[in-house]
Amino acid sequence: MVANPSQADFDKPKRESVPIDSPSTLQKLIGRREFGPLVLLIVEIVAFSLLSTTFLSTGNLSNLLAFTPEMGMMALGMTMLITAGEFDLSVGSVFGLAPIIMWTLFNQEVMSLEAAFFVALGMSVLIGFFNGWFVTKLKIPSFLVTLGMMMVARGTALYITDGFPQRTWRADSALTEIIVGDFYIGEFRVYASLLWFILFAVVLGFLLTQSRFGNWIQAAGGNSSAAHARGVRVNRTKIMLFILTAVLAAYAGITSSIRVSAANPNSGTGYELEVIAMVVIGGTALMGGYGTIIGTIIGVFILRMMRNGIVMIGIPGLAYNIFIGAIILGMMALHSWLERRHHSGT
Amino acid sequence: MATELVRMENINKFFGRVQALNNVNFTVYENEIVGLLGDNGAGKSTLIKILSGAVLQSSGKIYIRGQEVDIDNTTDAIKHGIETIYQDSALVTQLSIARNLFLGREPLKGPGFLQWMDQDKMNVEASRLMREVGITKNIPPTTPISALSGGERQAVAIARAMYFDSDLIILDEPTNNLGVEETHGVLRFVRNARDSGHSCIFIAHNIHHVFQVVDRIVVLRRGEVVADDIDPKQYTVQEVEEVITGMRVM
Ligand SMILES: Nc1ncnc2c1ncn2[C@@H]1O[C@H](COP(=O)(O)OP(=O)(O)O)[C@@H](O)[C@H]1O
Ligand SMILES: [Mg+2]
Secondary structure, rough: OOHHHHHOOOOOOOOOOOOOOOHHHHHHHOOOHHHHHHHHHHHHHHHHHHHOOOOOOHHHHHHHHEEEEEEEEHHHHHHHHHHHOOOOHHHHHHHHHHHOOOOOHHHHOOOOOOHHHHHHHHHHHHHHHHHHHHOOOOOOOOOHHHHHHHHHHHHHHHHHHHOOOOOOOOOHHHHHHHHHHHHEEEOOOEEEEHHHHHHHHHHHHHHHHHHHHHHHHHHHHHHHHHHHHEEEHHHHHHHHHHHHHHHHHHHHHHHHHHOOEEEOOOOOOOHHHHHHHHHHHHHOHHHHHHHHOHHHHHHHHHHHHHHHHHHHHHOOOOHHHHHHHHHHHHHHHHHHHHHHHHOOOO | OOOEEEEEEEEEEEOEEEEEEEEEEEEEOOOOEEEEEEEOOOOHHHHHHHOOOOOOOOOEEEOOOOEOOOOOHHHHHOOOOOOEEEOOOOOOOEEHHHHHHOOOOOOOEEEOOOEOOOOHHHHHHHHHHHHOOOOOOOOOOOHHHHHHOHHHHHHHHHHHHHHHHHEEEEEEEOOOOOHHHHHHHHHHHHHHHHHHOOEEEEEEHHHHHHHHHHHEEEEEOOOOOEEEEEEOOOOOOHHHHHHHHHHOOO
16 A cells, blocks of 8 residues: 555555546446436336337337437537536527527518528527626626526517517528538438537547637536636636527527428426536536536437337327436436445545 | 745735734745745745746745746736645546646647647656656556545646646645555655755645755744744754744744
């Protein structure tokens, strides 16, 4: 234990903090925060496929993969933001507002669809900047700032449209094909949004774990004053993540509006909490300092499959929230138990 | 005579009507460990907080290598080469040893704006630094701070200060709540830091710890310096204790 012989006459240490024998690959896998959620996902898939013959059918899986990327994109942004110690309740409203802006501008023939697309994204940049600025510069908790923004954005969408959905059917352009065009692999219908989701996940996963920006995100969420003292630009990092989250929510909302051929001013209502649930179920720490993109992807699938699966096995969809709530509670208990077990001995 | 590193001149500090520091003159020379002693409430923490940017003096000046400087916040202090080791707060416990060591100064690799952290370099350097500071246990540099003991955390903070060439490393009660071996570890880290050319201010409740490690002792009493050049080799613990309590005048 003590390599230096001059240390040998010291008292025995009272405690050992780090095991020196290196754990096996299996132990490492089990020790990861994504392990619990992964097990739950596998159990879910097995259970639903045993209880329903159609759960694993091509049709159902295509269906499942159509909407999942839209929630998933929001969850990716939220993962980064929560890791930095903040969260955003306005994503559901931005998901609703962005396509309203885009389609209203296009339908009223104010501008081309492409231009309207960028105006809608530009608006989400402003919303994210505004959220971040209020949180970091005015030191108002993100709960209050983004709650306010949630109402402003939803109210704007309802006001612009008088509460009516916007037409999107004139929209067969290259842009809509790029965003959410579909194609078939055999019988399997795939939307381009799935590919975009995978791309975003890879880029953000790399950013979070491999880049300096990612180190700053984790430090900002873990101990922002220590990070600041080391020269980390904590406020700027958080503002950029608020912008990222808003842009991804806007993009997801636009994707959704093209796919279902409707831009409804109420769409996205309640998504903010479901997205936050996906993120924390996957293992990201709600109070910041640790985040996992892989865990979030697992969390997204856990909740989406739950919603899909309980309908497939004949449980009324209205019971969905019972299951979601139970999963959240169970997962939080698991993470907290693992955390305490990990820290016992230090 | 050794070269002067930091000089605090006529420092006064009031907290409302309480005068925590009264016309204090305090100098740290290059390459020495200064022990700062004094009873509870003597003003030790206040004095070093002024140096580390956590507290602003009511009046008085600070010179670094003869140049007057303003230290308004922690970032200023770090920029001027003054690093304070707190028992906990200066590290991000969720991040690994290596990521903490290089936080804010991460080495990068890769082309142009598409750069990522050079984690291999960070890990290799972190291992070397941990050995250099005197950690003899083989702790992987990817270990999160939360899995380290109090003494090991201080080793990380001291290693960071050494690596980024802080001239002055301040430790306020670093041995509180530490076990015997951990305490010896911290004393060893401090000695290693001095031997590689850094100066240290060492504050400890336990006067024996101070005697084991410092080159010179300064005593504060009720906000005033009552002795500033006690050689621990020439005085006993008992005699210095008398200075601290005011029974002996130097
Ligand atoms: N933030 C503060 N507000 C008011 N009084 C303070 C504050 N910090 C320290 N003091 C007072 O200043 C004096 C010196 O305190 P301190 O520097 O902490 O002493 P030491 O570290 O030597 O025990 C004490 O009387 C203490 O009560
Ligand atoms: Mg003190």
